[in-house]
Structure formats: structure tokens, C-alpha cells
Amino acid sequence: MNYFAHGMRFVDRPYYLVGTALPDLLAVVDRRVRLRMKNVIPFTGDDSTIQTEVASGIQQHLEDDHWFHSTQGFLETSTDLSLLFRKLFADDEYARVGFLGHIVTELLLDGVLMDQNPGLIDQYYAAFEQIDPVEIEQATNKMATKNTDQLKLWLVHFSKEGFLRDYLDSQRLLVRLNQVMKRVKLQALPAETISILKTGRRIVEKRLDDLLPPEHFESQLIERKQL
Template identity: 35%
Template sequence: MNYLAHAIDCLDDPYQVAGAATPDWLCMTRPRLRCRSRQAAPFVDADDSKMASYARGVMRHHADDDWFHETGAFGDLSMELARQVRWATGDRDGMRPGFLGHILVELLLDAALIAEDRRGVDAYYEVLATVDAEFVASAIGQMNGCDASGVAGLITRFVELRFLYDYMEDETLLFRLNQVMRRVKLPELPERMLEILPGARKLVAEHRVALLTPRPAETPMLAVTSL
């Protein structure tokens, strides 16, 4: 899952929203620093209500990812989008297709949620704007036993940039994808990616409900029609 999907059911709890975003924030700024459920668990009953909510958000993120990545919809769609990425990039091997198949499902799921009701993403940023970024950085430091003060600046920039809105247009989505490529030290994506993004967007939107519903083991895998 990506930022909005993690938080859509707890938008009335600002520090839980921040906790749900934290593992992804750390990937952007401190990739060797992690905030795991086992580190957050001792704080869910903290006397400080902000700390307790924040810890629940961190645990929500990991619990969401655990079931989301096991759904049939995620598996089928990520493989199909990886196939389309291989066509667009000409990659025959390497990491890009599989990596992009995975993250495109997540980013385009957020885009589908925004398209369905823009009030959700508006509320998401309004809620995060009320969060004390220094408090969040301090909480990360307490959970990890380290100095995480630098994360506060990232949180402030994240709220200012509001880049989730960029997922709604193919050109700005490609720009954001290439930022990710540079961060993980993979080659940037060609303009030909713009030929597959409209279909990928439609495919993920059509399976939004399946992506957001944990799948019992006996449920048949969904059929994905190649575009």
C-alpha cells in the first residue's frame, strides 16, 4: 500500500496517520533506518496519547502490507504491470519491471481513491499539517534508540509538496516514478511509459475493491486481461 490507502480509515487520528506514513518516509530519507511493529508495540499503551496513536499507525502500516501483498489482486496486477513495463522499457531482465509492477499497483491504487473522492486526499494533507514533525522525529528516535531529528524536515516538505496529487496525471506520475528510480539507483524510465500508464490506471481502478479486501485462501485468483 501507499500513503493514502494506509490512512484512509484513520483520518480522524493525525498521529496514527503519521505513524502509518513513517516506514515510507524513512525509505525516502533514511533507508537504513526502520520503524517496525516490534519497535512500535511497546508504545501502543503509552500514557502520552500522541505516542500511543503514532505507534498504532506504525503497526497499521505493517499489518496492512502483510495482507495486501498476499491478495490475489495484488499478485496478478503486479505481474501484469511488470509485463507491460518490460514492453515499454525493452528490459529483458534486471530489477525495473518487477519493482515497477509492484509500486505501480500501490501508486495507482492511491490515484483510484483520489479519483473516487478527492475529499480523502484533501483531508489527508489537512490532518498531516496539524502534526508536530519534531514530535514524530523524536518518537522514531525513541523506538530506534537513535537520533532521527532529520526526519522532521522531510515531513514538513512532504506536506508542502503534496505529491499524491501528481499521481492523477500520467506525465507527473512518470516524473515521480523517475524520482524513485534515481533514489534506488535504477535507470530512468523512457517516455514510452506514457503509452502504458492510461491502461494501467484503468486496470488498477477496476480492481480497487479486490485490492482493498483481504483474500481468503480458498478464493480463486482474479483474471487479469492483458492490455
């Protein structure tokens, strides 16, 4: 799962919502800084302190990822997308098509959820405007494998940039995807990728209930469209 899928259910709990974004955000800020469940659990609880809300949001993310990546829907959808990328890179046996199938499934899922829940992305970003980035960084450093002094700056940048909205458009999504490719030191994707993103979006729409099974995901919060 990606940022919006993790956090869309918690727009009324800003620090919890930001907690759901932290494992992915730290992968951008500093890949050496990790959040492990065993280090996070001691800080969760029933109170509503900033530390507890952030920790509980992180726990939510880690638990979500555990079931999401093991669902039949994710395995089949990411495989379908990997095969589309394999056709695109038929002459490149070293292309990371498995990685692409995985990450593009998650990005497209965010886009589909935003499309089917108009206005919720505005509430998502509004929640970020209610938090204190310094408090978030301090809470995170108590749980992370390494300390960081960059997180507070990235939280501000994440909120101002608003890049999740780009996931709604295939051309803008390709720009964001190529930023990821650059960050992980892989070759940029060609313009032909847009066709795969459009096809992939339709696949994700059709497989939405398989990707987010009601027994795991609070699907009553998702306004379904007739496909």
C-alpha cells in the same frame, strides 16, 4: 500499499495518520532507519498520547502491508503491470520489471482512491498541518532501529510539496516515478511509460475490490464509481 491507501481512513486522527506514513517516509529520509513490529508494539495501547497514536499508526501500516502484498489481487495486478513493462524493455533483460510492477500498482492505487474520494486528499494533508514534527521525530526515535534528526524537516517538506496529488495525472506521476528510480539508482523511465500508466490505472480500477478486500479494508469509506 502507499501513503494515501494507508492513511485515508484516519484523517480525523492526525498523529495516527502520520504514523501510517512513517515506514514509507523513512525509506526516503534514511533507508538505514527501520521500524520493526517488535519495537513498535510495546508503545501501542488504549491511551491517546502522541507516542501511542504514532506507534499505532505504524502498526497499522505494517499490518496493512502484510495482508495487501499477499492478496491475489495484488499478485495478479502487479504481474500484469510487470508484463507491460517487460514489453517496453524487451531489449533490456536487466530491467527491474518486477520492481516496477510492484511500485506502480501501489502508486496507481493511491491515484484511483483519490479520484474516487474527491476532497479526501485535502483532509489528508490538512491532518499533517495539525501535528508537531518534532514530537513525531522524538516518538519515532524511541522505536526505530537508528535515530534520525532529519524526519521533522521531511514531514514539513512532505506536507508542503503535496506530491500525492500528482498521482492523479499520468504525466506528473511519471515525473514522481522517475524520482523514485533515481533514488534507487535505476535508469529513468521513458515517455512511453505514460501509456503503461494509463492502462495500469484502468486495471487497478477494475481490480479495486480484489486489491482492497472488505474483510481487510474498511471499504465502506470508499465511494465506489460505476466502472
